[in-house]
Amino acid sequence: MNDKLQIADKIFSSRLFTGTGKFSSSALMKSALLASESELITVALKRVDVQDKDDDILLHLNHSRINLLPNTSGVRNAKEAVFAAELSREALETNWVKLEIHPDPRYLLPDPIETLKAAEALVKKGFVVMPYIHADPVLCKRLEEVGVQCVMPLGAPIGSNKGLKTQDFLEIIIEQSNVPVIVDAGIGAPSHAAHAMEIGADAVLVNTAIAVSQNPVAMAQAFKMAVQAGRMAYQAKLAPVKKQAEASSPLTSFLN
């Protein structure tokens, strides 16, 4: 089945994107990420030393299948986000950026106003912008208008593992979007990931659920399979959910 996902100029075979935080060692992180078969992996700029060729995390991500997606975690406004993106473009030689602006350090909820401002500026500067946002359908359209290459609405607060708490809004976003929709944050179990794919998400991004599991490598594989299963189910069109049982002898059969 030729079901590749295209974002900007890149084509992905895997619809599972992953992250690098919270693992108990860089070696384990690498094993889990390879097991996930993920091709796009986000890394927080604040956690790595981009000037250091021997940075432990970056060394472990040096693999032909892995595309780095630097994220701006830690910035509090559009100005800082643009600065961070430019720094990463220069040091990591990629114009891809996961735009995360969460001035609230507790729930890490994204600031829609600053995100839109930064997205507009970064697109103009030639970046492939992947914005982390609330599941806000209007904001998604506004971001699309300024030229982002995808949108990354949250399923639930980041790291919460609560699943698709925002499902109703995600469905509207998926229905309306002209760019790929990647469900980011809140996905705590492979079943959540499958669920997101079944409702038509183009991809999901999972970090905590893999990194904090007792067996990150096995969990990474479980997510890989769940994303594949969910995608196949979406393409095969799920049978409709029925509110009541269908009687084998319907009341209106005498009309035939």
Add this chain to the structure above:
Amino acid sequence: MATFETHFNTFNWDDTLASINAKTKADVEVALASNKRNLEDFKALISPAAKPFLEQMAQMSRELTKKRFGNTIQMYAPLYLSNECQNICTYCGFSLTNKIPRRTLTDSEILKEVKFLKNKGFDHVLLVTGEANNTVGVNYLNNAIKLVKPHFSNISIEVQPLEQNDYELLIENGLYAVLVYQETYHKNEYKKHHPKGKKSNFEYRLDTPDRLGKAGIHKIGLGALFGLEDWRADSFFTALHLKYLQKQYWKTKYSISFPRLRPHSGGLEPKVEMTDADLVQLICAYRLLDEDLELSMSTRESETFRDHIVQLGITSISSESKTNPGGYAVEPQSLEQFEISDERSTEAFTKMLKNQGLEVVWKDWQHFN
């Protein structure tokens, strides 16, 4: 604009302590079963009634910490710049009346200390001074921050309380966090332990985090010095302070530290002792109150205690600390502010962490401006 002082004055120490001690087993069970815990739940969790639930609290605290922070622990190092001080604090080695040699590091001495810490791997640094405004005032601190900034990703200070505009200046030049412990929230006891110097002003210290919040600081560290008064009441007021600040200055991150006076350690004897079990209970209670709170531990605590507590809720920790200016490289023999207990090398300490399955995080910050 109102400050914490206004809110604080609506509470009474004795009533608060009585209400903590009156918490029952049922209150603890409600607190443990809750999804979002409030300050009444926190009271129950730090109360004597929660003691039989300590193992359950520890399990929950560990799980919540892992969920939020993963299998990681942040390393930091204190860098003492000066022991000059015009305050009298009954518990402190740098107290004005102590006859000790006083020293304030020069630029080249600071850089020697920096080199030592960089070689150990540290990338988050905590600059510490006493309170001596003529020698270690805002200008000295500003210079020190600019001096160390090229070498550390993350710079915190633990110094005298400053004015909002002073903080704004330091933040502009690279300051990330300020630690300012109230020591005790018991006003009369506070006055007894701080009879002389600017620090004797309880209210000015109490409202320091407000000035920091208004200045737009990234992180504020709170705490009480356990032993001066009842640790339960002091912890309730610290948590009250925290909850007030989180609502008021929502872009700022918060951390809690747990310094405690130890009996028979040669320093001030604690008026109210806090046992190891008490400290574990408190750390777990904070985690259950707030899963994203940074909880920090120094080398005051013993090896055994530190080896275990890193799995129970602590998220940032120091090692091989020296609490005397120049203690790392310039003048290792000089007198320390307080005795550290865990004297292991950073190499040995981080090896222990890795053996426990914890990723040692050196760098987790960058200035993007």
